Amino acid sequence: MEFLNDYTKEVIATGILFFVVVLSRLIVSKLVRSFAKRSQTIEKRTRLVLKYIHLLMNILAVFALIIIWGVETKDIFVVFSSVATVVGVAMFAQWSILSNITSGIILFFSFPFKIGDSIYIHDKDFPIEAEIEDIGAFHVYLKTQKGEIIVYPNNLMLQIGITILKHPDEEKEFTD
Structure with a gap:
């Protein structure tokens, strides 16, 4: 007491x-x-x-x-x-780990692209055209037209130019 x-x-x-x-x-x-x-x-x-x-x-x-x-x-x-x-x-x-986590949070709130988007990554050494399969804490998982899965760090997704080729919604035809 x-x-x-x-x-x-x-x-x-x-x-x-x-x-x-x-x-x-x-x-x-x-x-x-x-x-x-x-x-x-x-x-x-x-x-x-x-x-x-x-x-x-x-x-x-x-x-x-x-x-x-x-x-x-x-x-x-x-x-x-x-x-x-x-x-x-x-x-x-381990700065890259912290950078990837921070980038993952930025991608969550700003989401310039979404899962299912087809994108082109403008990397002069390794250009990639793929569909976004998943966005995790550290990496973005991309699937190429050949079926290859590419794991790409989140921080590079914010640093390198990316073109969004098509959204999944754009494939759907709108009819009255």
């Missing part, structure tokens, strides 16, 4: 933070899913973006808990700078 007497404010603040995080996750999930439904984005991509957003929200909640429970600010900065240094060194070694 003495614990509750000594830390009443912290326990209440932790409960409120938990409630806010759960409520925020629900609201963000509904907003992203409604955006995805309006833009006709597939469920797999929607879940991937939600996973990233929820991870960010959880990290922010952990920082808020640290502040609520009164960890010294200088200690937070020491731990944060140490973790940031380790993560920075690791990410520098």
Whole structure:
């Protein structure tokens, strides 16, 4: 009982933070899913973006808990700078992975092309004409007319010029 007497404010603040995080996750999930439904984005991509957003929200909640429970600010900065240094060194070694994840999120929200689109990639060394089969967190899967599956990094999809040859909807004939 003495614990509750000594830390009443912290326990209440932790409960409120938990409630806010759960409520925020629900609201963000509904907003992203409604955006995805309006833009006709597939469920797999929607879940991937939600996973990233929820991870960010959880990290922010952990920082808020640290502040609520009164960890010294200088200690937070020491731990944060140490973790940031380790993560920075690791990410520098793996910059392409981070670049592909970021590009995957950009492709989700801006979607200049969709699954099923036939595209031409203007790469001077390896030009590709193919249909988009899937867009994942790291790669876009393309299928050529010969049936070959090409795995193309997301970051290159944003850096190289691409011509959209046809959308799947364009093949359908409209009749009255």
